[in-house]
Amino acid sequence: xxxxxxxxxxxxxxxxxxxxxxxxxxxxxxxxxxxxxxxxxxxxxxxxxxxxxxxxxxxxxxxxxxxxxxxxxxxxxxxxxxxxxxxxxxxxxxxxxxxxxxxxxxxxxxxxx
Amino acid sequence: xxxxxxxxxxxxxxxxxxxxxxxxxxxxxxxxxxxxxxxxxxxxxxxxxxxxxxxxxxxxxxxxxxxxxxxxxxxxxxxxxxxxxxxxxxxxxxxxxxxxxxxxxxxxxxxxxxx
Numbered sequence: 001x002x003x004x005x006x007x008x009x010x011x012x013x014x015x016x017x018x019x020x021x022x023x024x025x026x027x028x029x030x031x032x033x034x035x036x037x038x039x040x041x042x043x044x045x046x047x048x049x050x051x052x053x054x055x056x057x058x059x060x061x062x063x064x065x066x067x068x069x070x071x072x073x074x075x076x077x078x079x080x081x082x083x084x085x086x087x088x089x090x091x092x093x094x095x096x097x098x099x100x101x102x103x104x105x106x107x108x109x110x111x112x113x
Numbered sequence: 114x115x116x117x118x119x120x121x122x123x124x125x126x127x128x129x130x131x132x133x134x135x136x137x138x139x140x141x142x143x144x145x146x147x148x149x150x151x152x153x154x155x156x157x158x159x160x161x162x163x164x165x166x167x168x169x170x171x172x173x174x175x176x177x178x179x180x181x182x183x184x185x186x187x188x189x190x191x192x193x194x195x196x197x198x199x200x201x202x203x204x205x206x207x208x209x210x211x212x213x214x215x216x217x218x219x220x221x222x223x224x225x226x227x228x
Binding site for chain 2: 029088098101106
């Protein structure tokens with residue numbers, strides 16, 4: 001365990017479903033990130049939160065909606081997804097935005113059918 | 114645009130051999146980091162080298178950074194089958210730019226170490 005926990009590990013959802021991914025860290029970090037990892041593509045940064053404030057939305061479609069209620073928890077709410085959204089979604093945290101290395105969770109493998 | 118680009122895309126070696134992976138990037142950086150990913154899992158941080166450093170060691174890992182060429186290399190010495198994984202470089206931009214505080218990853222090198 002890295003200290004960053006993501007649930008669920010696997011998720012299969014239909015295009016009309018609504019689901020949420022959860023990320024939790026108890027490392028005392030103040031910055032949290034969502035990345036998308038698709039086959040044969042580099043990791044794509046989706047959202048950045050620093051001290052609970054969203055500081056980056058990397059042109060992500062509105063069907064992905066992040067929520068950061070406190071510095072330890074980060075959610076990614078999903079609705080009306082497309083099959084091309086199937087990917088590994090990775091959460092990471094760091095001391096602060098721009099502060100050193102990231103600690104990653106194990107990811108949620110999402111399949112949209 | 115993609116910042117880090119690893120070379121080669123795939124590397125296959127025998128146990129005991131050394132593995133060298135290279136990374137090139139395009140803009141000025143604050144630091145460069147290497148991560149490892151086992152199949153379908155999260156990334157694990159290996160080593161961070163700052164822009165004012167030229168070489169860094171951690172166990173069997175050796176990282177070099179040449180800011181004039183905007184390139185870095187990761188050397189794994191005396192490789193083991195357990196080193197089989199994907200390896201990514203990631204760059205952190207300097208303060209003041211739009212990319213500050215965000216790691217930008219390359220596509221990675223898939224390393225296979227045969228027993």
